[in-house]
Amino acid sequence: MAATSSYQLGANARKQSRLMMTLFIFSVALIAAVIAALASVRMTGDSINQTEQIMVNWQLFGLVAAGVATVIVLTSVWKIVTMGGDGAKVAQALGATDINEITGDPLVTRYQNIVEEVALGASIQTPQIFIIENEPGINAFAAGSSADNAAIAVTRGALTLLNRDELTAVVAHEFAHIRNLDMRLNLRVIGLIHGLMALYVVGRILMHSGGRGRKGGAQILLIGIALILLGLLGAFMGKIMQAAISRQREYLADADATRYTGDPIALAGALKKIGALSLQGANKAKHDELEEARHMLFAELSNKMSGMLSTHPPLVKRIQALEPGFDPEINGWPEIENAQ
Amino acid sequence: MEWVLLGIVGLLILYVIIEYNKLVRHRNIFQNAFKQIDVTLKQRHDMIPQLVSTVKGYAKHEQETLDGVIEARNQAEKMRDQTDSGDAKSMLALGQAEGVLGKAMGGIFALSEAYPDLKADGAFRDLMEQLTSIENKVAASRRGYNNTVLEYNNVLETFPTNILANMFSFTRASELEFDDREAIQDAPKVEF
Numbered sequence: 133m134a135a136t137s138s139y140q141l142g143a144n145a146r147k148q149s150r151l152m153m154t155l156f157i158f159s160v161a162l163i164a165a166v167i168a169a170l171a172s173v174r175m176t177g178d179s180i181n182q183t184e185q186i187m188v189n190w191q192l193f194g195l196v197a198a199g200v201a202t203v204i205v206l207t208s209v210w211k212i213v214t215m216g217g218d219g220a221k222v223a224q225a226l227g228a229t230d231i232n233e234i235t236g237d238p239l240v241t242r243y244q245n246i247v248e249e250v251a252l253g254a255s256i257q258t259p260q261i262f263i264i265e266n267e268p269g270i271n272a273f274a275a276g277s278s279a280d281n282a283a284i285a286v287t288r289g290a291l292t293l294l295n296r297d298e299l300t301a302v303v304a305h306e307f308a309h310i311r312n313l314d315m316r317l318n319l320r321v322i323g324l325i326h327g328l329m330a331l332y333v334v335g336r337i338l339m340h341s342g343g344r345g346r347k348g349g350a351q352i353l354l355i356g357i358a359l360i361l362l363g364l365l366g367a368f369m370g371k372i373m374q375a376a377i378s379r380q381r382e383y384l385a386d387a388d389a390t391r392y393t394g395d396p397i398a399l400a401g402a403l404k405k406i407g408a409l410s411l412q413g414a415n416k417a418k419h420d421e422l423e424e425a426r427h428m429l430f431a432e433l434s435n436k437m438s439g440m441l442s443t444h445p446p447l448v449k450r451i452q453a454l455e456p457g458f459d460p461e462i463n464g465w466p467e468i469e470n471a472q
Numbered sequence: 473m474e475w476v477l478l479g480i481v482g483l484l485i486l487y488v489i490i491e492y493n494k495l496v497r498h499r500n501i502f503q504n505a506f507k508q509i510d511v512t513l514k515q516r517h518d519m520i521p522q523l524v525s526t527v528k529g530y531a532k533h534e535q536e537t538l539d540g541v542i543e544a545r546n547q548a549e550k551m552r553d554q555t556d557s558g559d560a561k562s563m564l565a566l567g568q569a570e571g572v573l574g575k576a577m578g579g580i581f582a583l584s585e586a587y588p589d590l591k592a593d594g595a596f597r598d599l600m601e602q603l604t605s606i607e608n609k610v611a612a613s614r615r616g617y618n619n620t621v622l623e624y625n626n627v628l629e630t631f632p633t634n635i636l637a638n639m640f641s642f643t644r645a646s647e648l649e650f651d652d653r654e655a656i657q658d659a660p661k662v663e664f
Contacts, residue, residue, distance in 0.1 A: 238598060245601065
């Protein structure tokens with residue numbers, strides 16, 4: 133790949149993110165249409181005979197389609213509301229500790245200063261600052277549905293292992309997520325996946341009540357099976373799409389972080405240190421909570437989930453987008469030394 | 473016929489109101505951005521006495537350099553006090569004063585290289601981190617201010633808004649440029 137400017141990188145990522153969202157909405161509409169068709173299309177006369185006469189009850193079609201869409205939307209909204217958009221609460225739930233006073237720890241002071249500097253550069257208000265203590269690996273996350281309630285957290289390992297410029301780059305990457313409202317998008321996508329899973333639940337209920345040999349029971353059974361299949365398929369596709377959106381958002385955040393700091397090499401440097409740690413198997417999370425929030429983190433925790441379900445682009449590709457000539461076979465990974 | 477004329481006049485007035493408000497909005501934005509620079513420059517100036525007294529303890533024979541920094545700091549603080557945001561003259565004066573201060577501070581950073589005890593001092597290291605941070609904040613807020621000035625000037629100077637701007641005496645705003653690029657590059661990176 134030829135050298136791509138950070139601007140182009142951002143524009144491409146934006147376009148692809150939009151495409152993903154459109155696809156997602158389209159598939160929800162498709163599911164609603166299929167279920168509605170199953171419910172409203174009736175074979176008149178004896179269905180055993182070959183006299184094919186298809187009747188569509190359009191009123192029923194509209195009703196069922198609206199019903200399916202309502203179930204998806206209501207479940208999604210419910211999930212989004214209960215997950216909450218408050219960044220500080222999310223950060224605390226993930227085991228991060230709040231720092232809002234002077235600690236006397238020079239590394240923490242430096243981190244606080246960096247957050248303030250980047251906030252000024254990105255012209256958004258300073259988010260709540262958190263540290264994930266007892267976590268020797270390098271990682272970070274941002275949480276919150278808008279800039280007003282955002283929180284930012286880095287691991288203790290990021291404070292000790294990264295130099296000032298590298299930590300600034302990582303913080304700027306998280307700021308880009310806040311500014312691009314990625315947390316909100318992610319929240320919505322998770323909500324949509326839950327909406328599709330609700331179809332599965334409705335399908336199970338229909339299967340049970342439909343099997344009682346009532347009139348039209350076969351059709352209800354059929355709709356139940358379709359709901360289960362489409363719900364599962366939709367949720368699975370949703371996970372793939374969520375991962376794809378997330379991967380694009382990571383590229384976008386890398387590009388934006390470079391724009392804020394004007395220093396792609398520092399961000400590449402931070403990613404290389406993560407690469408070196410991962411090779412030693414040392415960039416795993418000690419907190420179990422973090423493992424669940426892997427899609428939110430600065431770097432992927434393990435290489436188990438590569439491919440379609442991976443929420444982050446491969447590390448080497450992210451580095452290459454910033455530093456086009458990079459090849460770990462030739463350049464190697466950096467030596468990690470503790471700064472303190 | 474009269475109705476058409478009346479309509480045209482009405483539309484014209486509406487246009488003037490919209491453009492006028494746009495100018496005011498952009499002026500408020502850049503003036504607000506200047507306040508941000510003002511805050512960070514104040515922080516920068518407030519750090520200097522502490523920096524000088526810390527260095528003094530280790531480098532008694534560098535009185536000249538230290539006096540130079542204090543003098544540059546006082547001059548810059550005076551300029552900051554008098555500055556009228558966006559005014560070409562005061563932006564130039566402030567930019568020059570801050571440039572001189574930046575160079576003088578660069579002198580202290582260079583001096584610290586010659587005094588290993590000073591470099592090893594914990595208080596000096598803390599101070600260096602604070603200074604690095606403030607320098608970054610000054611740079612960030614200056615970039616932000618210059619961007620808002622550019623946007624304001626673009627609105628101000630494009631036709632036909634420029635006619636309105638003239639009528640209501642909106643004047644061109646000036647960017648803030650420091651003449652201290654080398655000094656910032658000379659500053660040693662403090663690593664913890």
